[in-house]
Amino acid sequence: MGALATIASALALSACATTGSSGDTASASAKSDDKAFAATPAGEPVFASTYKPFPNIATALTGATVYDGKGGKIENGTVFFSGGKIVAVGGPDTPIPADIAVFDGTGKFVTPGIIDIHSHLGDYPSPGVQAHSDGNEATAPTTPEVWAEHSVWPQDPGFSRALANGGVTALQILPGSANLMGGRSVTLKNVPARTVQGMKFPGAPYSMKMACGENPKRVYGSKGRMPSTRMGNLAVNRETWLGAIDYANDPKAKRDLGKETLVGVLKGEILIQNHCYRADEMALVLDMAKEMGYKVAAFHHAVEAYKIGDLLRENDVCSAIWADWYGFKMESYDGILENAAFLQREGACVVIHSDDQNDIQRLNQEAAKAQAAGLRLGMDIPDATVIQWLTFNAAKAMGIDKMTGSLEVGKMADVVLWNGDPLSVYSRPEKVWIDGALMFDAMNPKIRPVSDFELGQPGEGDVK
Incomplete structure (x- = not known):
């Protein structure tokens, strides 16, 4: 492991030597009108994510059987999310604000994405x-x-x-x-x-x-x-x-x-x-x-x-x-x-x-x-x-x-509402949220995203 102890410092030196981020580049630029070129130093973000959550509204799922993703199960459960995050997970007495979107999950099941x-x-x-x-x-x-x-x-x-x-x-x-x-x-x-x-x-x-x-x-x-x-x-x-x-x-x-x-x-x-x-x-x-x-x-x-x-x-x-x-x-x-x-x-x-x-x-x-x-x-x-x-x-x-993988307070609201037991061959997702945004709704043809590749095919997309 001794050979690995110097990795961080060695990489920093390597980045400087490779990208010309030391004083040598500056002095060279002062002596010449030529433009100095340098790649992004090793270790700095490249090809960074530009993902932004889709618009979402505060939502509660009530009355469903809830699997929290970490081995827990709640009958007649409630899952409340807002601002793209899980706010509360619990039983039927879990408080939820008035005037939010509420979906009745009676007879249905909720899992993490x-x-x-x-x-x-x-x-x-x-x-x-x-x-x-x-x-x-x-x-x-x-x-x-x-x-x-x-x-x-x-x-x-x-x-x-x-x-x-x-x-x-x-x-x-x-x-x-x-x-x-x-x-x-x-x-x-x-x-x-x-x-x-x-x-x-x-x-x-x-x-x-x-x-x-x-x-x-x-x-x-x-x-x-x-x-x-x-x-x-x-x-x-x-x-x-x-x-x-x-x-x-x-x-x-x-x-x-x-x-x-x-x-x-x-x-x-x-x-x-x-x-x-x-x-x-x-x-x-x-x-x-x-x-x-x-x-x-x-x-x-x-x-x-x-x-x-x-x-x-x-x-x-x-x-x-x-x-x-x-x-x-x-x-x-x-x-x-x-x-x-x-x-x-x-x-x-x-x-x-x-x-x-x-x-x-x-x-x-x-x-x-x-x-x-x-x-x-x-x-x-x-x-x-x-x-x-x-x-x-x-x-x-x-x-x-x-960040995700379970229904816990503060995690991303990546949530699936299943129309039946998710371990049954007869069940399928009814609604799917990603970061609290409703990305799929089997009950609403307007919320069924399809690939650009499929647009224009019969039955796919909003074809007039």
Whole structure:
């Protein structure tokens, strides 16, 4: 860890040397009429969010069954939000002001907005054609310099479908898994916008996508280059991390976008989201993380996570998993339907993710399938806990749990009113609020946002 202690000071010196922010630039400018050019110094905000909440009004939902996203359940509950924030959550006696919008939720259910920790919407948008395939920079085994947001197409109709059909209010867009280090992710608010920066979740940390196992060794081994084996995967990763540590400790290093991302991980500013199927490989990744001094936020897909639930709990690592995808390649053969249930029994963090433009529209049903698989083995997991798999746990693994993911006073009013039990195949969102703004209303055709791509098609948009 001694090598990492000087990262912050080394980066500051590196930024000065790279951008000409020292006195050298000023003296050079004084001697010449030439204009001095300098990039934004490393560490300063670039591609900043321009997201602004949509207009909202004070609103109360009353009489519904409320799941707070952290394992709590309130019958005949009340949720009151104003100014884009949750103001009160409680029972029928919860005071609410007069003259505000009140929706009767009798017989209905309220949850926090659903959060998908693993999506490729915008990077692999619909329609799925080669011209839109922008999720994998499969030109080198490590590409930490690329950012998923620079491929996001905001017009992807998948965004509005995830909102309307799945109650998804926030989602993390990840690069693909061809590479050992695929680049930075971006967390988005699921709102219509002309630019990706208009969707970018304010204050959300970046993550870096990593992958182990079959994908990188197949992609690059087939090109006759390293890695072509699992031991090659680990070797390339370790060499890359060592290079990042050297970069951080070299005050004269030339600015390197990839190493900037890696140093951000080592400093704890950028999270790690790691595609990994097999239990033995997850354990090796945790060893590598300890060696290099970073933390894994979540293993994604993690079909064998049930084998090491105790290890994942002890290392405070979430498992972002499917309910029942398995057997489609060798490393997924040991996937079982009870994966989530066994992890929950061990006290490990469970997240249900999509990795698919269709599954993102029914994550509530995927969670219910995983719950049912556990029940068949005698593990009766409460509904309120299962909702947590889709809300707070996802927010935790994405580093946004202080802002959203649960119905708590002061958090963003990202709220879904369901027309029935959200864990029933027959239920769907009736209304969805993001930062207190009503973004979808199944009862009002004028509040059903659609992508620009769909405007003009029969039945979509306000077509005369």
